[in-house]
Amino acid sequence: MSTTSVTDRKGWGNLAPALPVVLGYLPIGFAFGVLAAAAGISPFNAVLMSIIVFAGSAQLMAVGFISQGVGPWSLIAATFIINLRHLLMSASLSPYMQKWRGAQVAAFAFELTDETFGVHSLRFERGDTASGTALLINLVCHTAWVIGSLLGALAGGLIEDVRLFGLDYALPAMFIALLVMQIRGHLYLWVALGAGALSMLIWGVGLTRWNVILAAVIAAAAAAGVETWRKTRS
Amino acid sequence: MAQNTLLITILGMALVTYLPRFLPAWFLRGRSLPPFFAAWLRYIPAAVLAALLAPSLLVEDRALNLAWNNLYLWAALPCVFIAWKWKTLFGTVLAGMLFVALARLLLN
Numbered sequence: 001m002s003t004t005s006v007t008d009r010k011g012w013g014n015l016a017p018a019l020p021v022v023l024g025y026l027p028i029g030f031a032f033g034v035l036a037a038a039a040g041i042s043p044f045n046a047v048l049m050s051i052i053v054f055a056g057s058a059q060l061m062a063v064g065f066i067s068q069g070v071g072p073w074s075l076i077a078a079t080f081i082i083n084l085r086h087l088l089m090s091a092s093l094s095p096y097m098q099k100w101r102g103a104q105v106a107a108f109a110f111e112l113t114d115e116t117f118g119v120h121s122l123r124f125e126r127g128d129t130a131s132g133t134a135l136l137i138n139l140v141c142h143t144a145w146v147i148g149s150l151l152g153a154l155a156g157g158l159i160e161d162v163r164l165f166g167l168d169y170a171l172p173a174m175f176i177a178l179l180v181m182q183i184r185g186h187l188y189l190w191v192a193l194g195a196g197a198l199s200m201l202i203w204g205v206g207l208t209r210w211n212v213i214l215a216a217v218i219a220a221a222a223a224a225g226v227e228t229w230r231k232t233r234s
Numbered sequence: 235m236a237q238n239t240l241l242i243t244i245l246g247m248a249l250v251t252y253l254p255r256f257l258p259a260w261f262l263r264g265r266s267l268p269p270f271f272a273a274w275l276r277y278i279p280a281a282v283l284a285a286l287l288a289p290s291l292l293v294e295d296r297a298l299n300l301a302w303n304n305l306y307l308w309a310a311l312p313c314v315f316i317a318w319k320w321k322t323l324f325g326t327v328l329a330g331m332l333f334v335a336l337a338r339l340l341l342n
Binding site: 016017019020023041042044045048049052053054055058062066069071072075076077079080083084085086087088089090091092093094095097098100102105106108109110112114117118119121122165166167168169170172173174175176177178179180181182183187188191192193194195196197198199200203204211212213215216217219220221223224225227228231 | 235237239240241242243244245246247248250251252254255256257258259260262263264267269270271272273274275276277278279280281282283284285286287288289290291292293298306309310313314316317318321322323324326327329330331332333334335336338
């Protein structure tokens with residue numbers, strides 16, 4: 001990693017945090033496009049979904065639902081539930097957007113995914129809160145997702161091989177790095193372990209669309225409780 | 235589903251996806267929050283990332299897999315070490331991909 005401080009990096013260097021996301025989004029977007037074509041979704045609709053929904057897990061779920069003949073309302077309701085976790089991400093980034101214009105907040109929220117959230121949560125904490133760079137990083141990531149989807153939708157019948165070169169591990173590895181860099185004390189470590197365990201537990205009992213949001217809410221609340229309790233004692 | 239119905243459905247999906255992404259940022263920014271809530275928000279990134287990561291590393295083909303053949307899980311070990319030691323996002327990603335690619339090459 002470069003030794004220059006976050007403030008004096010210029011131009012393309014600012015976009016470096018988008019690179020792992022791009023590496024992950026191209027093959028997964030491609031896989032989505034291929035699966036969408038197989039499910040009978042037109043290339044137009046597949047690409048439209050990647051442009052205006054822009055949510056990997058919901059889009060892949062939608063493909064599965066559509067191929068099973070699930071109706072529009074069920075699909076929209078399931079999308080809402082699976083994407084509800086973004087409430088937390090949006091709330092947690094909100095303190096850093098105080099000086100942004102309304103339109104910038106609206107545009108940023110449009111491209112807030114698990115991955116862009118992970119990247120920005122780290123950047124914002126380090127003081128990189130300029131709206132322009134944040135929006136540009138989001139745009140680069142979103143473009144990779146759309147291009148991947150388009151190529152996949154057009155390739156259609158060709159075999160998907162996202163396992164090539166270990167590309168399928170780009171996003172898990174990125175999440176590991178982002179999580180490790182979030183650990184700034186004992187309490188953070190406990191939050192991570194607790195949220196991970198809870199997520200598995202909730203997933204294990206069959207609530208596979210709720211595990212992320214429930215686990216995160218509970219683990220973060222427990223840590224916030226401990227922190228406030230410690231402060232009132234001292 | 236007909237393509238036109240699907241088009242309307244996609245618009246609905248876009249709306250219900252956008253609102254949870256937009257509303258908290260819009261209404262919470264610039265507000266001074268109670269200490270507990272502010273602390274809660276500070277712990278959210280670590281909690282969300284861990285909650286997302288755990289199933290993606292431990293679940294394979296919709297079942298818990300802690301065995302040696304779960305490549306995603308074992309590849310996490312060098313990734314955690316590299317991220318912790320050198321604080322590098324891109325380095326961790328490259329190392330993780332390399333580990334997975336090499337393991338597949340050697341094991342197959």
